[in-house]
Amino acid sequence: MRAALAAALGGRAALVFGDDLAAVAAVRAAPRDSGMVLLVIDAAVTALDRAMLIAAVAPLAVELAPETRLAALDIGSDAKPAAVVAAADYLVGARSTTGQVIEIR
Numbered sequence: 279m280r281a282a283l284a285a286a287l288g289g290r291a292a293l294v295f296g297d298d299l300a301a302v303a304a305v306r307a308a309p310r311d312s313g314m315v316l317l318v319i320d321a322a323v324t325a326l327d328r329a330m331l332i333a334a335v336a337p338l339a340v341e342l343a344p345e346t347r348l349a350a351l352d353i354g355s356d357a358k359p360a361a362v363v364a365a366a367d368y369l370v371g372a373r374s375t376t377g378q379v380i381e382i383r
Contacts, residue, residue, distance in 0.1 A: 279359055283318065286363045291316040291370045296350075298327045302334050310346040314370055317350040321357065328352065332379055339377030347376035354383035 283293060291314035294304045301317060308315045319331050332352060339348040349369040353362055365380045 279318075279320070279353070279362060282359050282363055283316075283366055287316070287366060287370055290314065291366075293318060295320065296327075296331045297323055299330055299334075301331055302338065305334075305338055305348065306341075310342070313346055315342065315346060315348045316366060316369060317348065318366075319350060319352045321353050321355040335379050336377045343376060347373075349375065349377070350379040352379055352381040354381070357382040 280295060289312060291312050292308040292310065294301055294308050294315060294317050296317050296319045305315055305317055317331065317335065319328055332350065335348060335350045342348050351362060351365055361382050365382055369375060369378065369380065
């Protein structure tokens with residue numbers, strides 16, 4: 279999934295793969311030259327860590343604005359890679375969108 283997202287986005291967003299709350303620091307430290315940070319929450323992330331990461335998206339988006347947009351993908355265990363890539367592509371292309379989470383099941 280990581281390689282597919284990186285290839286599809288082609289540097290149009292900094293990708294952060296969130297496994298736990300440490301992802302918040304990774305989002306803050308992500309390169310911002312593309313103007314977009316995409317947090318990817320994998321299916322293997324525990325329910326508590328998933329909830330904390332999702333809750334952090336809106337405040338982090340405010341913190342990074344206006345120079346950088348932030349969005350997240352909440353990926354379920356049965357999510358199809360093509361659906362994940364399509365959602366990522368949409369979020370990166372939606373230039374007036376920040377602080378959004380798309381759930382893909």
